[in-house]
Amino acid sequence: MTLAPPIASSVLAPVPGATVDLVGVVKDYSGTRALDGIDLRIRPGEFVALLGPSGCGKTTALRALSGLERIDEGSILIDGDDVAALPTNRRDLGMVFQSYSLFPHMTVLENVEFGLRMRRVAAGERRERAGEALELVGLGDRGARFAHQLSGGQQQRVALARALVTRPRVLLLDEPLSALDAKVRVGLREQIRRIQTELGITTLFVTHDQEEALAVADRVAVMRAGRIEQIGTPEELYTTPSSAFVADFVGLSNRIPGVLAAGNVTAYGATFALLGDPLPDGPVLAYVRPEDVLLGSARSKGLAATVVASSFLGSLRRTAVRLDDGTLISVQHEVAVQPQPGDAVRVTFRGRPVSASAADL
Amino acid sequence: MDVVTPSPVTRWIILGLVGILFSVPIIAMINFSFSVPTGGYTVDHWTALFNPDNARTYRQLFQSIGNSFLLAAVTVAIVLLILLPAMVLVHLQFPRLKRVLEFICIIPITVPAIVLVVGLAPVYSVVVKVLGGNVWTLAFAYGITVLPYAYRAIQANLDAVPVVTLSEAARTLGANWLTVLGRVLLPNLRRGVLAAAFISVAVVLGEFTIASLLNRRNLQTALLQIGQSDPWVAVILALLSLAFAFVLLLLIGRLGSVGRKQTS
Numbered sequence: 001m002t003l004a005p006p007i008a009s010s011v012l013a014p015v016p017g018a019t020v021d022l023v024g025v026v027k028d029y030s031g032t033r034a035l036d037g038i039d040l041r042i043r044p045g046e047f048v049a050l051l052g053p054s055g056c057g058k059t060t061a062l063r064a065l066s067g068l069e070r071i072d073e074g075s076i077l078i079d080g081d082d083v084a085a086l087p088t089n090r091r092d093l094g095m096v097f098q099s100y101s102l103f104p105h106m107t108v109l110e111n112v113e114f115g116l117r118m119r120r121v122a123a124g125e126r127r128e129r130a131g132e133a134l135e136l137v138g139l140g141d142r143g144a145r146f147a148h149q150l151s152g153g154q155q156q157r158v159a160l161a162r163a164l165v166t167r168p169r170v171l172l173l174d175e176p177l178s179a180l181d182a183k184v185r186v187g188l189r190e191q192i193r194r195i196q197t198e199l200g201i202t203t204l205f206v207t208h209d210q211e212e213a214l215a216v217a218d219r220v221a222v223m224r225a226g227r228i229e230q231i232g233t234p235e236e237l238y239t240t241p242s243s244a245f246v247a248d249f250v251g252l253s254n255r256i257p258g259v260l261a262a263g264n265v266t267a268y269g270a271t272f273a274l275l276g277d278p279l280p281d282g283p284v285l286a287y288v289r290p291e292d293v294l295l296g297s298a299r300s301k302g303l304a305a306t307v308v309a310s311s312f313l314g315s316l317r318r319t320a321v322r323l324d325d326g327t328l329i330s331v332q333h334e335v336a337v338q339p340q341p342g343d344a345v346r347v348t349f350r351g352r353p354v355s356a357s358a359a360d361l
Numbered sequence: 362m363d364v365v366t367p368s369p370v371t372r373w374i375i376l377g378l379v380g381i382l383f384s385v386p387i388i389a390m391i392n393f394s395f396s397v398p399t400g401g402y403t404v405d406h407w408t409a410l411f412n413p414d415n416a417r418t419y420r421q422l423f424q425s426i427g428n429s430f431l432l433a434a435v436t437v438a439i440v441l442l443i444l445l446p447a448m449v450l451v452h453l454q455f456p457r458l459k460r461v462l463e464f465i466c467i468i469p470i471t472v473p474a475i476v477l478v479v480g481l482a483p484v485y486s487v488v489v490k491v492l493g494g495n496v497w498t499l500a501f502a503y504g505i506t507v508l509p510y511a512y513r514a515i516q517a518n519l520d521a522v523p524v525v526t527l528s529e530a531a532r533t534l535g536a537n538w539l540t541v542l543g544r545v546l547l548p549n550l551r552r553g554v555l556a557a558a559f560i561s562v563a564v565v566l567g568e569f570t571i572a573s574l575l576n577r578r579n580l581q582t583a584l585l586q587i588g589q590s591d592p593w594v595a596v597i598l599a600l601l602s603l604a605f606a607f608v609l610l611l612l613i614g615r616l617g618s619v620g621r622k623q624t625s
Contacts, residue, residue, distance in 0.1 A: 068529055088532040099523060101530035105548040118535035162534065172533075 017045030017202035018079045018169035025074035034060040036226035045200040049213035052223035058206045094163030098175040100155045102147035109143035115166040133161035153184035173205040242276040244357030247287035254329045260284045270349040283359040290332035292350045302346035307339040394596045406593035425583030428496045433565040435500035437558045440511045466512035474570035499577045507564045511557035518553025559609040
């Protein structure tokens, strides 16, 4: 069976995004559980990022949705239709891979035309749409080249055009930026986000780079050991992490030893309300963001500390200080303040709510 | 540890010695093919072979050459239709079987042809009953003997091309397995497939033992037979088959260099 030709004739016309549901999806690899009952709903036109450390199951989840991996339990719904039993080539998805996946024996234009050819779109229309898709990613003049004549960033842009040209119901991005250098990566991720917003295509993006996920996604699902630990907007994940794992994985956190009692963590004389699931009272590690720690001069109030190192990060500066008990704390502050290693300083905590985990005794 | 590499002079000396070693018998064959028993040189032996008046004399010889080319074609078809899809399938779907397949394909190189014939003889008694005693059935045996060479040529290409990613990309774009194989994988495995085909042709054209012991007539058995009555013709044909094999090897080398240029 061949796929039906795409509905819209123009690549640039917005598409009605599809709803994607992963319901209780389980995947085992010879005894190892890669997906442990994943539940995820992606709304039409939404850009969701799967974020997590290596081996957490994020790529497996994306490949399960694409049909490249069969699932053992659960269902995968696209606009309400269960596609779990459908082969990949009949799911009407677009996918960009981590490694460069352009067909080396075809020109850029032929690569982009490939999906349309599979849908038996007439040659003239095919060429026109492929050209449009290449214009969309800013490579309209590179159609006659071969993959090996393009840079890595250009190849991934062609792969994006190839994935979009068929107007798929869902766009899947499997760490498409990880092989690129930092500057190209930032430029391409902004381009991907812009195009996704313009087209309104439902998108699932897999990455292990938290900055990337927070920068482009409407919502981010943090995964751990085959499960979704927390899903929310980047702001929610950052400000109200539901677990110590999320607090530790998303953004930077200081691990401060404290004591939990009656839902509050007390550490170094400061009190923090506890976020997320309740923990038994007792010693804990509280996760405090660097921007929630204030740096003062040696004469100000607060905990005495010594500057270990200070880094200029463009619009802000991050300084590592060592408290008298040896605990290292990272403080984020204005660029104008330029502490030097060895300087005596004082630190205080803003006291914003924190996540915590039971301390290993 | 420093790697000791020979100097250019040493390399040229080694190349020269090897060249002499290989060229002496070939020069001797060329010399013999033009020689006359009573002394002197003539082109008569060469022209006689291609003289239409002698067609009847050399009929069986040319038939044997035709048999060898038919066997080469069927053997290449076996490689392309059985070995290649099996290797692609294992590479894409059953990577754990890669070692097993490699082991199976390498086995024929460790088994002497005579031993292979002992095993094949009873099999061929069945083959003859089912398919008749046609010479092309010998290609089943040749399909086994060329396995190690064909496997290596295709595997080297499979390892050099991101076959899994390309096939997955094609499938997400709507291609079925047949399209993936025909439009995406084969064009990228062209070098390996052609090399496997050429090596198979070279091996089949040079094969003697199996054909002789299974009582089939091919180029090599014909050469032996005719060599007893007309040694000049045997030497001329041996030279021509060497030249043909040399051209095949040049083509394989050329394919390799074209591939390297494309991927650089």
